[in-house]
Amino acid sequence: MSEIAIQIQDLTKVYKTNRVKAVDSLDLEINKGEIFGLLGPNGAGKTTLIRVIVGLLKSSSGHILFDGEELNINSAKWKHHIGYVPQETAFWKNLTVYENLNLIGTTYNIPNKELKERINHLLEGLYLVDHKKKLASKLSGGMQRRLNLAMGMVHDPQILLLDEVFVGLDPQTRNYLYDYLRDFASKENKTIIITSHLMEIVDALSDRVGILDLGKMLAVDTPENLKNTHGKGDILELEINKEFNEDLVAKVQKSEKDLVVEKKDQIILVKTLNAISKIPEILNSIENEGFTVLDVKITKQSLETVFISLTGKELRGD
Amino acid sequence: MESKGDNQNKFISLTKKLGYEFRTTYKIGLKYIKEIFRSKLFLIIAVAMPAILMIFMGVAFGGASSSVESFSILVINEDIGFTNVSTSYEFGESLIGTLENVTYPVGEGEDPINIFYVYETPEYNQSVEDYLIYEEHGLHLTLIISENFSEVIFNFENDVIITVVGDPATGVYHSAVSTFTTIYNEFVDVTRLSLGDTTGESVIVENYIGIVGNTTVFDLMVPGLVIIGIVLNIVFVSSTFAEEYELKTLEKLQLTPTRAIHLIGGMSLAQLLVALVQIVVLFALSLAFGYNAIGSFVLAGFIAWIMSLSMLAIGMMIAAFAKKGTIASSIASVVAIPLYMITFFPVWGIENIPMFQVSGNTFGVFDILPTNLANNMITDVLIYGQTFSDLIFEFVSLIIITAIYLAIGLVLISVFKLRPKKG
Ligand SMILES: Nc1ncnc2c1ncn2[C@@H]1O[C@H](COP(=O)(O)OP(=O)(O)OP(=O)(O)O)[C@@H](O)[C@H]1O
Ligand SMILES: [Mg+2]
Numbered sequence: 181m182s183e184i185a186i187q188i189q190d191l192t193k194v195y196k197t198n199r200v201k202a203v204d205s206l207d208l209e210i211n212k213g214e215i216f217g218l219l220g221p222n223g224a225g226k227t228t229l230i231r232v233i234v235g236l237l238k239s240s241s242g243h244i245l246f247d248g249e250e251l252n253i254n255s256a257k258w259k260h261h262i263g264y265v266p267q268e269t270a271f272w273k274n275l276t277v278y279e280n281l282n283l284i285g286t287t288y289n290i291p292n293k294e295l296k297e298r299i300n301h302l303l304e305g306l307y308l309v310d311h312k313k314k315l316a317s318k319l320s321g322g323m324q325r326r327l328n329l330a331m332g333m334v335h336d337p338q339i340l341l342l343d344e345v346f347v348g349l350d351p352q353t354r355n356y357l358y359d360y361l362r363d364f365a366s367k368e369n370k371t372i373i374i375t376s377h378l379m380e381i382v383d384a385l386s387d388r389v390g391i392l393d394l395g396k397m398l399a400v401d402t403p404e405n406l407k408n409t410h411g412k413g414d415i416l417e418l419e420i421n422k423e424f425n426e427d428l429v430a431k432v433q434k435s436e437k438d439l440v441v442e443k444k445d446q447i448i449l450v451k452t453l454n455a456i457s458k459i460p461e462i463l464n465s466i467e468n469e470g471f472t473v474l475d476v477k478i479t480k481q482s483l484e485t486v487f488i489s490l491t492g493k494e495l496r497g498d
Numbered sequence: 499m500e501s502k503g504d505n506q507n508k509f510i511s512l513t514k515k516l517g518y519e520f521r522t523t524y525k526i527g528l529k530y531i532k533e534i535f536r537s538k539l540f541l542i543i544a545v546a547m548p549a550i551l552m553i554f555m556g557v558a559f560g561g562a563s564s565s566v567e568s569f570s571i572l573v574i575n576e577d578i579g580f581t582n583v584s585t586s587y588e589f590g591e592s593l594i595g596t597l598e599n600v601t602y603p604v605g606e607g608e609d610p611i612n613i614f615y616v617y618e619t620p621e622y623n624q625s626v627e628d629y630l631i632y633e634e635h636g637l638h639l640t641l642i643i644s645e646n647f648s649e650v651i652f653n654f655e656n657d658v659i660i661t662v663v664g665d666p667a668t669g670v671y672h673s674a675v676s677t678f679t680t681i682y683n684e685f686v687d688v689t690r691l692s693l694g695d696t697t698g699e700s701v702i703v704e705n706y707i708g709i710v711g712n713t714t715v716f717d718l719m720v721p722g723l724v725i726i727g728i729v730l731n732i733v734f735v736s737s738t739f740a741e742e743y744e745l746k747t748l749e750k751l752q753l754t755p756t757r758a759i760h761l762i763g764g765m766s767l768a769q770l771l772v773a774l775v776q777i778v779v780l781f782a783l784s785l786a787f788g789y790n791a792i793g794s795f796v797l798a799g800f801i802a803w804i805m806s807l808s809m810l811a812i813g814m815m816i817a818a819f820a821k822k823g824t825i826a827s828s829i830a831s832v833v834a835i836p837l838y839m840i841t842f843f844p845v846w847g848i849e850n851i852p853m854f855q856v857s858g859n860t861f862g863v864f865d866i867l868p869t870n871l872a873n874n875m876i877t878d879v880l881i882y883g884q885t886f887s888d889l890i891f892e893f894v895s896l897i898i899i900t901a902i903y904l905a906i907g908l909v910l911i912s913v914f915k916l917r918p919k920k921g
Contacts, residue, residue, distance in 0.1 A: 195921045236749055238918040253918065259755045270746035274533040286525040287754035289518045315536075331750060 183212040184248075185339055185371040186233065191242030193228050193395075202228035204395035206242070210339075213369040215361065217376070217386030217403075219483065221491055225395040226375040227267055230341045233373075234264040260288060263337030267344045267375075269328040273317035277308055277327055280316055281334050288335040295334075302330045305356050322348050329357070340364070342374045346381055354381075361385060379483045389483065393491045403483055410486040413438075414455035418448045419475040420466065428469050435465035453481070522756060526764025530738065534768055540734050544772050545779060548727025552780055555723060556787025559716035569674040570615045571597070572640040580648035589648040589689060594618065596685050597678075613677060638674040639664045651689055658686050672792055672883075717791070720784045721798070721876035722841035725869050727776045728806045729837045731769055733830040735813025739765065741823030743915055758912040762904065766810055773806035774799075793879040797886060801879065801896070805872035808900040812837075814907030818914040840864055841873040859891035868903065871896050 186209070193203040202225040210216050218226050231237040233244060235253025244251040246258060253259075271280050278299065285295040303309045306326040311319060316327060325348045333340065340361075346354055358381065364370050365387075376382050382389060383403045390400040399406060423446065432448060433441045436458045440451040448466075452458060455478055463473055479485075534540045577590025594616060601610035617637070640663040644650075650658050660682065664671040739761075742748040751761070777799045785791075791798075813830060820826035843850075843864065850862030850870070864870040875892045878884040886893070 193921070197921070234753060235918055236752065238920050256755050259753065262753070264753055266746065266749070268746060270750055272529065272533065272747055273745075274536045275529060279529070279532070283525055283529050284750065284754060287522050287751065287756045287760075289522075289755070335754075 184209050185212045185214075185246075186210045186251075187243075187245040187248075188233070189243040189245065191229075191232065191244065192240045193225075193232055193237065194240045195228075202395050203232065203239075206395065206397055208390065208397060208400065210371060210373060211387075212371055213365060214387040215365045215372040215374065215385055217374055217382035217389040218392060219375070219379070219382060219389060219487055220392035224392045226392055227343055228395075229392070230264070230343055230373065230375070234262055234341055236264075260335065261338045263332045263335065263340045265329050265332035265340075265342045265345050269324045271316045271324070271327055271331060274315060276313050276315055277303070277319070278312040280327060281330055284331050285334045290335060298334060298336065299330075302334060305360060306330055307353060307356070322350055322353070325349060326353060337370070339371045339373070342372065344375055344377070346376050346378050358385060379487070383483045391487060391490050398490045399486075406483065406486045407481050410489055411481045413451055413453035413485075414481045415479040415485070416450040416452070416455045416459070416462070417475075417477040417479070418450065418462070418466065418473055419477075420446055420448065421472040421474055422446070428466065428471065431465050431469060432462060435461050519760070522760045523763035524767070526751075526756070526760050527767030528764075530765050530768035531771060533738065534734065534772065540772075543730055543734055544727075545776060547730060548723065548776060549779055549783060551726065552720075552723050552783045553787070555716055555719055556783065559719065568612055568615055569638045569670070569677065570617070570636055571674065571678070572617045572619065572637050573597070573643065574619050574640065575643045576645045577643045577647040578645050580646075580652050582652060587648045587652055589651045590643040592689065593643065593647075593682070593685055597681065600681055613681075638670045639678065641678070651686065652693065654690065654693075716784075716787060717789055717881065718877075720781075720789050720791070721873050721880065722838065723784070724777065724780045724798075724802055724876065725805070725841050725873050726838040727780050728773055728802055728809055729834045729869060731772060731776075731806060731809045732813045732816065732834055732837075733827050734772075735765060735769055735810050736816040736820065736830045737823040737827035739814060739817035739911075740820040740826035743817070743820075744822045748915060752916055758908055758916055762810075762814060762908055762911065765814070766807060769806060769810040769813075770803065773803055777802050789880075791880040792883045793881070794885070795880070798876045798879045801872050801875045801893075804896055804900060805868045808868035808903040811900070811903035811907035815903075815910050818907070818910035837867060837869045840867055840870045843870070856891065861895060865895060866899065868896060868899050871899065 188206055188208040188210075191203055191206045191208075192201065194201050204225075206229065218229070220226050228237065232239045235251075235258070246261075251258060272283070275283065281299045281302070282295065285299065290298070300309070303312050306329065308323065308326055308330070311323060316324065319327060325345070329342075329345055332342070342361075345357065349357065361372055361374070362385065365372050374382070374385065386403060388400060389403050389406060391398045391406075399410060401409070429441050429443055429448070432450065433439055436452065438452055439458075439462075442449045442451075450462060459476070459478075463476075466473055534544075573594055575590045575594060577588065579586055579588045579590075581587075597614045598612070598616050600613045642661040642663065644659065644661070647658070647660070662675055662678065664675065742751075781789075781795050781799065812833060816829050816833065817826050820829060850860075850864045852860045852862050853865075854861055862870075871892060875889055875896065878889060878892075
C-alpha cells in the first residue's frame with residue numbers, strides 16, 4: 181500500500197447563505213505521489229472540496245487528516261506543503277509577472293537566488309519569459325492563466341491542487357503542463373489533485389479518478405477499472421440511406437453478442453465493448469437487408485461514457 | 499541544562515525568524531508602494547486634492563509676511579529711578595535713549611536707518627486698550643521696564659529682569675526680540691561696567707500675548723489642511739485592501755505563511771511614504787502662501803507622520819468589513835468627514851470635554867481622535883513655537899492612541915478577512 185497524503189473523513193460543507201450541501205459526507209484518501217482526477221458536472225462540489233482542503237473554506241463537519249493528524253491549516257508545515265491554483269485567476273494587476281511571482285516566493289521564505297532560479301524555470305516552461313516585465317494587467321487571457329498557474333507552484337509544493345487549470349491554454353502550454361505534472365508526480369513523488377472538464381486529459385494523466393456529483397463521490401478507481409465496470413463500451417454511429425424499420429434493429433441486435441442498439445432518425449447507435457472488431461458483422465447484417473451505410477463514426481469507450489452513465493449528465497452541459 | 503551551543507542556535511534561529519518577518523513585511527510594503535504609485539487615481543486622491551485645497555485656502559486667506567527693516571516697539575517705563583547718596587540714576591530712560599539711537603550700519607553718504615521706533619507710555623495694565631494700541635501701531639514688541647530697574651542695575655547682586663510682550667505667531671516678533679536682546683545685553687554690561695561691576699546677568703522674560711497682529715486665518719488653517727490631506731489616506735488604504743479581497747489576491751497570500759501583521763506592516767510602509775510626500779508638499783505650499791510659522795516643521799511633520807498610522811488603522815478597520823474596493827472607499831469618505839471637521843473645532847471655538855488628567859495635562863474626549871490630538875500639537879509647534887519637551891504628554895497620548903487603533907485594525911483584519919470563510 182502506498183502512503184496516504186490526505187485522508188478525508190465524513191466531510192460535509194453546507195453553504196450557510198443558500199443551504200446548499202456542496203460536499204456531502206465525503207470519504208476519500210489521496211495517496212502520496214498519485215495524480216487524482218476529480219470529475220463532476222458543474223456545481224458538483226469540486227471547487228468547494230478543494231477550497232476546504234486548502235483551508236480557504238471552513239467545513240461544516242468532518243475531518244481532514246494530514247500525515248495521520250488532524251489538519252491544522254494555519255501550520256507553516258501545511259502552508260509550505262500545499263499549492264493551490266484556483267479556477268478563477270487572481271494576481272496583482274499593477275505588478276509585473278516577475279514581481280507577482282517574486283512576492284509569493286518571498287512569503288515562503290525562499291532564498292533570493294533559489295527563488296530567482298525557480299521563477300525563471302517556471303517562466304520558461306510556461307512560455308512567459310518574454311513577458312516577465314509586463315504588468316499582469318497587460319497580459320492576454322491565456323497568459324494570465326499561466327501566471328495564475330505559476331503563482332501556485334513557485335514554492336515547489338508537495339501537494340498540488342489544480343482547479344480547471346487546462347482551460348484557456350494553448351496546446352503548447354497544455355502539453356508543457358501535462359508533462360510537468362507527470363514528472364512532478366512520478367519523479368518527485370508529489371501529489372496532485374486536479375479537476376478538469378477535459379476528459380481525455382484527466383483520463384491520460386490520472387492514476388485514479390473520482391466522480392463527484394451533488395457533493396457525493398459516486399465512484400473512485402483507476403480510469404481503466406472505471407471504464408470496465410461502469411462503461412457501456414464503445415459507441416458506433418451508423419448513418420444509413422433511408423428510414424429503417426424495427427426489423428432492421430432486431431437484425432443488427434442479433435448479429436453479435438452484447439449489443440445495445442437504438443435508432444435515431446437515419447442513425448443507428450450501437451453500444452458495445454470492443455466495437456472495432458464487430459464492425460464487419462454489423463455492416464453485413466445491415467447491407468443484407470438492402471440498406472446502404474453512408475457513414476460510420478466510432479466513439480471509443482471513455483471516461484465520458486462512464487461519467488454519463490454514472491451521473492446521467494453530459495459533462496459540458498449543466 | 500542548556501549548553502552554550504543551544505543558546506547560540508536559538509539566537510541564530512531568532513535572527514532568521516526576524517529576518518523573515520522584516521523581509522516579508524518589506525516586500526509586501528514594496529508591493530503596495532508599487533501598486534499605489536502606479537495608479538493615477540491614488541495621486542489625485544492623496545496628493546493633488548489636499549494640495550488644491552491648500553492652494554485655494556492660501557489664495558483666499560493667506561498673505562505673505564512682509565520683511566521688516568525697523569521694529570516698532572512700545573516701552574512701558576515703570577522705573578522709579580534710584581538715588582545713591584546724591585546721585586540719582588534713571589536707567590530706564592537711558593535704555594530708551596539707547597534703543598532710539600541704534601541704527602543699522604550704513605554706507606557713506608546714506609542716511610542712517612533706525613532699528614527701533616519707540617513709543618512710550620508710563621503705565622501698563624493688561625487691558626483691552628493696550629492690545630488695541632498694540633495693533634493700531636502695528637507694534638512688533640512691547641517692553642515692560644520694572645519699577646526697580648535702576649535699583650537692581652545699581653546693586654549688582656541680582657539679575658536684571660525685563661519683560662517683553664508680543665505675538666509669537668508673527669515672524670517679526672522673533673527677529674525683534676533677538677535684535678533687542680543683543681542691544682539690551684550690551685546696555686546692561688556697559689552700564690554696570692561704568693559703575694565698576696562685571697558680574698550679574700541680564701535676563702529677558704518673554705510673555706506671549708496670544709494671537710493678534712500678523713496671524714492670518716490661513717495660518718490657523720494650515721495644520722488642519724495638512725491633516726485633511728492625511729485623513730484622505732483612509733480612502734486609498736481601505737480601498738486597496740478591500741480590492742485585494744475582492745480580486746482574490748488576498749486568498750493567494752492567505753495560502754502562504756503571510757500573516758495579518760505583515761499586511762498591516764507592509765501597508766504602513768506604503769502609507770508612511772505617501773504621508774511623507776503629502777507632508778512635504780503641503781507644508782511647502784503653505785510656506786509659498788505666506789504661512790507665518792515659527793516652530794519646527796520637522797517636529798510638526800513628525801506629528802502628522804505618526805498620526806497617519808492611525809489613519810492607516812482606520813482604513814484597515816473599514817476594509818475588514820467591506821467586500822469591495824468601491825464600497826470601502828465610499829465608507830472611508832464618510833468616515834473621514836468627522837475626522838477632519840474636528841480639526842476646525844478650535845477655530846470655531848468649540849471646546850474639548852476633559853476626560854482625565856495626568857500630572858496637570860488634560861486628555862479630552864476629542865483626543866480619542868488622533869486627528870484632534872495631532873491638530874493641536876501641530877498648532878502648538880508651528881504657531882506657539884513649542885518644542886518636543888513641551889509636548890511629551892501629547893506625544894505619549896498620540897502614540898498610545900495610534901497603537902490602540904492599529905491593534906484594533908489588526909484584530910479585525912485577522913478575524914474578518916484572513917480566517918477561512920464560513921460561507
Ligand atoms: N460561495 C457560495 N455560496 C453559496 N453557494 C455556493 C458558493 N459556491 C458554490 N456554491 C454552490 O455549491 C455547489 C457546488 O459548487 P462548486 O463551485 O463547488 O462546484 P464545481 O463542481 O466546482 O462546479 P464547476 O464545474 O462549475 O466549477 C453549487 O450548487 C453552487 O451553487
Ligand atoms: Mg469549480
